[in-house]
Each structure stands twice: as C-alpha cells, then as structure tokens.
Amino acid sequence: MxxxxxxxxxxxxxxxxxxxxxxxxxxxxxxxxxxxxxxxxxxxxxxxxxxxxxxxxxxxxxxxxxxxxxxxxxxxxxxxxxxxxxxxxxxxxxxxxxxxxxxxxRTTPTEDALKARIRQLEEENARLRGRIVELGGA
CATH class of the missing domain: 2.40.10.220 (predicted glycosyltransferase like domains)
Known part of the structure; x- marks a missing residue:
C-alpha cells in the first residue's frame, strides 16, 4: 500500500x-x-x-x-x-x-409538515421579493 x-x-x-x-x-x-x-x-x-x-x-x-x-x-x-x-x-x-x-x-414528511414548509418558503419568497423592490430591482 x-x-x-x-x-x-x-x-x-x-x-x-x-x-x-x-x-x-x-x-x-x-x-x-x-x-x-x-x-x-x-x-x-x-x-x-x-x-x-x-x-x-x-x-x-x-x-x-x-x-x-x-x-x-x-x-x-x-x-x-x-x-x-x-x-x-x-x-x-x-x-x-x-x-x-x-x-x-416515519422518514416520510407528513402532509402537515409539507404544508408548513410550503408556507415558510412562500413567506420567505415574498420577503425576498420585497427586498429586491427596496433595492431598486425589478
């Protein structure tokens, strides 16, 4: 070796x-x-x-x-x-x-967990879009 x-x-x-x-x-x-x-x-x-x-x-x-x-x-x-x-x-x-x-x-996420994650991502997306507008982006 x-x-x-x-x-x-x-x-x-x-x-x-x-x-x-x-x-x-x-x-x-x-x-x-x-x-x-x-x-x-x-x-x-x-x-x-x-x-x-x-x-x-x-x-x-x-x-x-x-x-x-x-x-x-x-x-x-x-x-x-x-x-x-x-x-x-x-x-x-x-x-x-x-x-x-x-x-x-049990390793598969529940429907409620997936819905919560989607809501979280939608909120983050909206926050980021708002920030882009604040910075003068499209």
Missing amino acids: STATHHVDEHRGAPRRRTLMSAQIRYSGGAVTADCVVRNISDTGAKIDVSAGIVLPERFDLVIPQKNVVHACELRWRRAAEAGVAFLDATGQAGATGAPAALTP
Whole structure:
C-alpha cells in the first residue's frame, strides 16, 4: 500500500467500499430533501456526491433505499459537489443500539409538515421579493 493511501486511511474509523447508490438527504423533520449519490461507504461514514448548489446542514439523515437504512449523519467536509459524512448511529450517538434505523414510513414528511414548509418558503419568497423592490430591482 502506498504511503499516500495509508495516510488517508488513518483518518477513517473503518475501511470504505466503493459504491454507486442513489440516496436522499433529509433534514428539518423531513420537510427538506435533496437527492445524492453514495460514492463510497463504511460502517462509520460515507462520501456522497450532491449538487454544489445544495446547502447541507451540519446534521441530517441519509436515506439509502437500496440498503433499506436511514443513517443520522454529521457533515465532516465539503468540496464542491463532494461531501464526507460520519454516521452518528455508528458511534452510538443516535440510538441506544448504535445500529442504523431501518427505512420506515416515519422518514416520510407528513402532509402537515409539507404544508408548513410550503408556507415558510412562500413567506420567505415574498420577503425576498420585497427586498429586491427596496433595492431598486425589478
């Protein structure tokens, strides 16, 4: 193994396996979602590809339907469209068992949560339009 590869591996809690799985980032109680691709994964974290324009919070859920799991994640790094995440559930911080949660209907936002998020976004949109007018924009 090369020195460079060995150095990178030293920062990881577990070896990563290359993969190409569709996944979804969810936060704000499931009201905000973004599609992503899991590029590599281990028992303790993953590297994901997500559109560079998507803002990621410090903590979110990573839903991986192909593995039938939802991992509670912490963002560790971000470079353009790539991000590294640590699984909080792998370290015991997200649940008593330390195991990832199974993919269940609870991960789907309720209709009320979606309506509340739409109202919030409409209010923010109206506020921003007002601000544009104040600044002399169209």
